[in-house]
Amino acid sequence: MAWNEPGNQGKDPWGNRGGKDQGPPDLDEVFRKFSSKFGGGGSGNLNKMGLMLVLVGGLIVWGLSGLYKIEEAERGVVLQFGKYHDLVGPGLKWKPTFVHTIYPVNIQRINKINASGTMLTQDENVVTVQMEVQYRIVDPRKYLFSVTNPEQSLSEALDSALRYVIGHTTMDNILTVGREKVRRDTWDELQGIIEPYDMGMQLVDVAFKEARPPEEVKPAFDDAIAAQEDEERYVQEATAYSRQVEPQARGRAERMLREATAYKERVVLEARGEVARFTQLLPQYEAAPVVTRERLYLETMEQVYSSTSKVMVDNQEGGSMFYLPLDKIIQSQQPESAPNASSNRQPERVIRTEPSSDRSGGRTTTRQGRN
Structure with missing residues (x-):
């Protein structure tokens, strides 16, 4: 049942029990009652109070909006009304909004x-x-x-x-x-x-x-680059080879020079020794020339035949003499353990003595057989 129908007994949801007022209550009256509970003053005080709430809320929002953070690797450039003001370091900072503007710049990043x-x-x-x-x-x-x-x-x-x-x-x-x-x-x-x-x-x-x-000439340039790389590689290989061969050649040259010097010194010393020996031998030769000459001859023959195989044949009666194959006989008499010894031995010599008119009693003839 509606509140204004008969039988409702004047129960008005707006507080009009008599039922005479059929409309909603006056809003001014409601606000007046509300303001009276806070000390009265009418609508003027209510407007002031609302304005204060708005201002406090705006101040809080403005203060919170000024909080900002600068990272460790950054520096903040502060502008005050668009003009440079300061440079701030890392950390949690606060700025007055609409007054300062912050531009963070990373100074550690590459x-x-x-x-x-x-x-x-x-x-x-x-x-x-x-x-x-x-x-x-x-x-x-x-x-x-x-x-x-x-x-x-x-x-x-x-x-x-x-x-x-x-x-x-x-x-x-x-x-x-x-x-x-x-x-x-x-x-x-x-x-x-x-x-x-x-x-x-x-x-x-x-x-x-x-x-x-450019792509149009790239194959030709690739060939040129490859040729240059080959040239450089060949040069390096030649340089390495020269560094390897040059010390060896220098060593051989030094060795040959030292050997030549040693040979020279040896020959000079031997010549000086021969000169000294002949100088000492001269008085003996003047005292006994025949004996000295014979002794020199025998020493020379001993030195010559010391490393050769010899066969002595006495042919004082004269006549023809048949030569035996001395090389084969001597080779068959050598031990089997030295098969190459015949290649290193000197040629065999046949020595025949014949009568002579000198004081030695005979003449010695040397014949060299075939090897």
Whole structure:
């Protein structure tokens, strides 16, 4: 049953028990009663109190929004109304919102930037080069405000430095032995370009990643590079061989020189000994020439025949003499344990004595048989 129908006995949910007022209560009256419970004052006090609550809530939100954190590897650049104010270190910080603006900058990270392109060399060839630069931020303030876009500025400077160096280098040096020089020259040229801008960067490394000829002529360049590598390998092998052979040749030459010197000294000493011996022998020869001459002859013959096989044949009666195969007889008499001894022995000699008119009583004739 509705509250305003007959039989409801005037029970009004809005508090009108008499049933005379059929509408909802006045909102002003409700707020007036609510404000009276807090000391009265009417709607003016209520507006002030609501404004205070809004202000306190906004102040709390504003204070909490100013909390921020700077990481260990970062530094915070503080701007006050858009102007540089301070540089803060790592940790939990607070800033007045809408007054300060914080830009965190990582000063420990190694950043990379690449440059590549097709460039013209000094000898008017075309080469495709790719290079990478690694840098680190050392001054966050200069990095943010020295130039508009530091990364783009560094990229353009790298491209300019690389084209300058490639334009002053030949194709062969870029592809083979001159890569390190190109890398170092590019580093120096890039450092000279960015130094006047003072961008707060420090170059860590410049890496020469790739250098190749155009695809249309790449097989010919590959053959040329292979030939140069073979040439270098052959040169190294020849150098190693010369270093190995030269000491041996020097050693042999030194040995031959020492042997020649020793032979010279030996011959000189032997000659001096012979001269001294003949000098001592001269008085004896003058005293007894026949005996001395015979003794010299016998000593000489003893020295000659000391290493030869000899057969003495006395042929005083004259007549013909048949020679025996002395070499075969002597070879058959040698021991079997020395089969090669016959190749080292001297030729056999046959000595025949015949009558002579000198004082020795006979003449000795030496005949050399066939070996």
